[in-house]
Amino acid sequence: MDMFQKISEERIKKAYKDGEFDNLPGMGKPLKLEDLSAIPEELRMAYKLLKNAGYTEEENTLRQEMMSIEDLLKKCQDDDRELLQKKLNEKLLRFNQLMSKRGKKTNSSIFKNYEVKIQSRLK
Template sequence: MSNLFTIFEKIAEQRIQEAMERGEFDNLPGAGKPLTLEDDSHLPADLRIAYKILKNADCLPPELELRKEIRTTEELLSGIQDTQEKYHQMKKLNYLIMKLNTMRRVSPLLEEHQVYYPKVLDRLARNKDNKGP
C-alpha cells in the first residue's frame, strides 16, 4: 500500500511541477497576500463543517440569514406610517426575533429584544398630538 501511495505522490508532484512551468499558478486571486484563516472556535464542533460548506457555497448559516431578515424588517418598520401595516411588521419582527432567540445557545441576557406595539402606539399618539389639527 505504501508503494502505491509513493507512486501517486510522484505523479502528483510531477503534474504540479508541469503546471508551474506552464504558468498555471501565476496571477491567482490573492497571490502575494496572507491567507485569511478563520477562527471557528465559537461554533459548536458539530456545526463547523456544515457552516464551512455553506460558506463555500456562498450561503449564509440560518442564524445569520435570520439576523439579516431582522435588520431588513427593522429598516422597513422605521419607514412605515400606516398603523395597521406597522403592527403587522412588528408582529413579523417579533416572530423573527423569537425564532432567533430559540435557535441560539446563549444566555437570555444576550437575547435580541422584541419590539412592542403599545410603545409604538404611544409614540404615534404623541406625534399626532404635537402636530395639532
C-alpha cells in the first residue's frame, strides 16, 4: 500500500468513527444497479457519460429523422414538399422542447433557418 492509500484509509476510518456516514441518503438500502447487459462492454462507459449528461435516445432518433426528412425535401417533387415540411416542423418543435428541458440552445443551421422563416412570417 502506498502512502496515499494509507492516508485515505485512515481518513475513511476516522469519518466512520465520527459518524459522518450515518445519515447518508439510501443508507441501509440496496443499491439500484442499472442493467447494462444489452450494451457492449466497450460502449458502457460512453453510454453512462451520455446518459449522465442528459442525452436521450429520443433526441438521437429525432436528429436522424430530421436529417432524413431534409434529404427527402432536397430531392422531392413539389407535391410532397408540403407534407414533408410539416413533418420536419413537428420534429423540430419536439427536438427544441427536449433541448429546452436540458437548458440547451439549438445552434444548428437547421434551427437558424427555421427561426428566420418564423420571424419573416410574424412580420
